[in-house]
Amino acid sequence: MHKELCEICGKRPAEVEFVEIVDGKKVVMHLCKICANRKANGLPLLLTEEIEEDSALVCPNCGTSLSQIKQTLQVGCPVCYDTFRGAIKDLLKKLQGSASFSAQIDLKTSEEKDLIVMKYRLKKELDEAVKNEDFERAAKLRDEIENIDKRLKWLGTNPIE
Amino acid sequence: MAWYEPYRITPPWWQSQGKIVASTRARFTRNIEGHRFPQRMDEKERESILNEIILSIKDVVSGFKNTVIDTNIKRDFFVERHVLSKDSQKNIALFTDHTEEESYLINDRDHLRFQITMPDNALFDVFSLARERLRTLEKEFNFSYSDTFGYLTSSLTNTGTGFRLSALMFIPGIFLARETEKILALLVKAPIVLRGLFGGHSEIKGNYLQISTKFTLSMGIEDDLRMLDEVVKALSETEEKSRNILLSEAHLELEDRISRSLAILESARIMSYDESLEHLSILKFASQLGFEGIPDEKTINRLIFWSSPSHIASLEDFELKDEEIDIKRADFIRKHLFRDYED
Numbered sequence: 323m324h325k326e327l328c329e330i331c332g333k334r335p336a337e338v339e340f341v342e343i344v345d346g347k348k349v350v351m352h353l354c355k356i357c358a359n360r361k362a363n364g365l366p367l368l369l370t371e372e373i374e375e376d377s378a379l380v381c382p383n384c385g386t387s388l389s390q391i392k393q394t395l396q397v398g399c400p401v402c403y404d405t406f407r408g409a410i411k412d413l414l415k416k417l418q419g420s421a422s423f424s425a426q427i428d429l430k431t432s433e434e435k436d437l438i439v440m441k442y443r444l445k446k447e448l449d450e451a452v453k454n455e456d457f458e459r460a461a462k463l464r465d466e467i468e469n470i471d472k473r474l475k476w477l478g479t480n481p482i483e
Numbered sequence: 484m485a486w487y488e489p490y491r492i493t494p495p496w497w498q499s500q501g502k503i504v505a506s507t508r509a510r511f512t513r514n515i516e517g518h519r520f521p522q523r524m525d526e527k528e529r530e531s532i533l534n535e536i537i538l539s540i541k542d543v544v545s546g547f548k549n550t551v552i553d554t555n556i557k558r559d560f561f562v563e564r565h566v567l568s569k570d571s572q573k574n575i576a577l578f579t580d581h582t583e584e585e586s587y588l589i590n591d592r593d594h595l596r597f598q599i600t601m602p603d604n605a606l607f608d609v610f611s612l613a614r615e616r617l618r619t620l621e622k623e624f625n626f627s628y629s630d631t632f633g634y635l636t637s638s639l640t641n642t643g644t645g646f647r648l649s650a651l652m653f654i655p656g657i658f659l660a661r662e663t664e665k666i667l668a669l670l671v672k673a674p675i676v677l678r679g680l681f682g683g684h685s686e687i688k689g690n691y692l693q694i695s696t697k698f699t700l701s702m703g704i705e706d707d708l709r710m711l712d713e714v715v716k717a718l719s720e721t722e723e724k725s726r727n728i729l730l731s732e733a734h735l736e737l738e739d740r741i742s743r744s745l746a747i748l749e750s751a752r753i754m755s756y757d758e759s760l761e762h763l764s765i766l767k768f769a770s771q772l773g774f775e776g777i778p779d780e781k782t783i784n785r786l787i788f789w790s791s792p793s794h795i796a797s798l799e800d801f802e803l804k805d806e807e808i809d810i811k812r813a814d815f816i817r818k819h820l821f822r823d824y825e826d
Contacts, residue, residue, distance in 0.1 A: 341686055363640065384523040391639075396592065399519035400627045400635045403642075407631075413639055414632075420701035423633035423643050436611075439705055443607045446712075 328354035330361065333370055356393045365416055368392060381405045434477050441470045487560065487797050489548045493785045494564065494583040500784060501603030502771055503719045505651040505691065509613035510598040512636045512645040513620070514627040520637040521572060521590045529590055533576055536589050539623040543616065544578040544587060551576055556793065556801050563791040565600065567591070568682045585616075592637045593645075595620075604715060610648060610708050633700065646704045649695030650715045651680070655768040656725035657718075658690050659737070666721060673714050674698050680760075689760035689787065690768070694718070730772065741769040745777070748820055753806075754813040759790040763816075778820055786816055 326336045334354035340361065342349045353361065356368055376389035386398030388406050395413065397403065403410055411421040444467050451460040500506055514520060518532060537544075552558050552567065552575045561567040566579060566586045579586040588596045597616060599609040627635040633643035641647070657666055670677060678693040679685035694714060696707040729737050744762035751758075763786055770780040788794065795812050796803050803811065 384519045386523060395639045396522070396637050397520070397635075397639065398523035398637075400514070400516075400629070403629060403632055403635055410632075410639065414642065414700060417639055418643070418698050418700045420698070422631045422700065423629075424701050424703075435705060436614075439607070439610070439708065442709065 326352055328352070328357050330354075330357040330367055331370070359393070359395065363395060363417055365395075365413075379406070434474065437470050437474055437477075441467060441474075444470070486550050486557065489550075490560070490564065490797075493788050496582065496584055496600050496602040497565075497788055498781050498784050499602045500651075500653070503653055503722050504604035504715055505653045506600055506602050507605045507609050507650045508598055508600040508648070509609040510596065510647045510649075511613060511617055512593045512596045512634075512638075512641045512647075513624070514594045514635060514637070516625040516627045518594065518627075520593060522592065522637065524590075529574065532594055533589055536595055536624075537576070540578075540587060540620065543619060544580075547578040547580050547585075547587075548583075549576065549578045560793040560797065562681055563788075563793050565681070566598070569685065585612075593641075604650070604719075606648065606650065606708060606712050606715065610704075614704075641699050643698075643700035644702075644704050644707075646699060646707065647695050648704075648707050648711050649682075649693055650711065652692045652694060652715070652718055652722070653690060653764075653767070654692055654718065654722045654725075655690035655764060656722045656729055659740070659768075660725040660729055660733075662721065662725050666718070670694070670714070670718075674702065674710065675714060688757060689764040691764070726772070737772075738774070741765055741774055741777070745769075748816055751813045751817075753809045754816065755809055756790060756792055756812070759812055759816060760787065763787045763790065782819070786819060790816065 328334050328336045329351050330353055334356065336352035337355050338353050338358040340351040340353045340358050342351065356373075360366070360368060373389050373393070376392060377387045379388040380386070381398060381402045382405065383401035384398035386402055388409055391397055391402065391406060391409070392413070395417070397406075397410070415421040444463050448460055448463040448467065451457075451463060496506055515532060515535065518524070518528065521529065521532075524532065550557070552561060552571070553573055558567060558571055558573070561577065562569055562571070564583065566577060566583065567575070567588070571591050575591045576589040577586065578589075584600050586598055586600075597613070597620075599613045599616070601609050629635055634645040636642050636645050657663055667677070674697045675694050676697045677687075678695065679687045680689060680691045680693065682693060682695075694711070696702070696711055702710070744765040747754075748759075748762050748766065763783055766777055767780060767783045767787070769777045770783060789798070790812055792805075792808055793801075795808050795815060798815070799811060
């Protein structure tokens with residue numbers, strides 16, 4: 323039987339039925355796994371030559387090749403991130419619009435952050451209460467927000483947004 | 484006892500989904516420092532990571548249901564329960580609490596992935612609880628981290644915060660009022676990913692749309708929360724509007740659609756999963772709109788859940804062929820459509 327080829331690269335066999343909504347219409351494409359995965363993540367077509375070139379570059383810790391990373395968008399171990407730092411930054415830039423972790427994102431959990439989230443939530447509830455003319459509840463929520471502001475001030479965070 | 488016996492219930496969060504925001508979920512992915520990721524580990528390393536994690540989370544998961552997902556049958560079954568994605572690996576240890584709102588996966592693509600799911604729009608609650616759990620875990624583990632990339636994960640789409648927040652939206656109004664194109668055009672501009680009912684690359688079916696946060700490198704988790712909250716709110720408002728338009732301008736067409744779906748569900752002898760989703764979701768919509776002669780919404784939610792292929796098979800035999808499952812499904816729906824049943 324004639325084996326169908328991928329509609330994007332035209333080289334590898336089509337294995338995936340890729341469904342997309344274009345201008346409100348359903349479009350079905352038959353793609354190879356590599357092109358389907360990259361298309362789903364908004365990445366450009368991967369050339370067969372590039373795949374061959376990258377398969378020689380291998381992570382010393384886990385044996386994953388750069389070619390495998392580019393095809394699957396998966397790495398094998400933490401050392402891959404160092405081994406292929408430049409290539410991974412390129413991929414991340416395309417995938418996530420940013421090549422490295424933003425310095426201002428502090429992942430440490432803290433009381434301060436919890437309070438800020440809590441305040442945001444209470445403000446939404448307050449809007450809701452005012453909309454429903456539930457003034458008793460609104461007054462209570464205002465008090466709670468004020469308490470959070472006091473606590474934030476004490477912790478040294480400016481309570482304004 | 485068969486492995487699926489503890490899972491004979493419909494998860495409560497699925498049964499009591501919200502009207503438009505069916506459910507919400509927060510998920511963290513983490514790896515243990517100094518180890519390769521599961522796909523690159525040998526059996527010995529997998530075993531040792533598994534033991535290390537189980538030992539450290541034993542207080543968190545005490546009394547949880549647990550199973551090892553070592554076959555495709557089990558994998559499909561748990562994809563249908565929304566705790567795994569379709570591209571999951573084999574030999575994953577899964578722990579879930581009895582409500583299946585909280586679950587822990589060990590040795591899937593990453594060493595540890597845990598998620599909190601709740602019905603209705605509970606973005607703040609799933610976010611807060613997931614953070615609380617993360618705080619507990621942070622005391623037990625040194626997670627793989629780099630200053631350049633943040634938390635290191637096997638998939639480059641999770642690198643950074645390793646965090647995803649998502650909402651499962653039930654938006655038949657938008658689909659039926661043909662507002663889809665407009666909505667999709669707006670949604671693609673937001674930093675979100677659109678998916679079908681079962682995540683991954685699953686197709687959009689049954690009028691469900693899953694929206695989840697997209698950027699794990701440039702957005703903090705608090706930003707994710709605020710952004711998704713806004714998107715969910717905007718989408719809900721559009722859905723409300725579309726429903727009102729349908730009710731006032733296309734009432735007869737809507738009634739026709741509902742009656743047809745009901746007739747098919749009541750009479751069909753062979754029914755595919757896609758077809759059952761199509762018609763059951765129309766009935767769910769009718770039930771929400773208060774149409775008469777329609778089963779109550781929770782019953783329909785349960786039917787949607789049990790109509791999935793592995794769940795239908797689990798009621799009888801996992802060896803059933805697809806054609807046999809389609810027959811069994813039609814029978815099951817006919818039998819339970821108006822006669823509420825206990826799990």
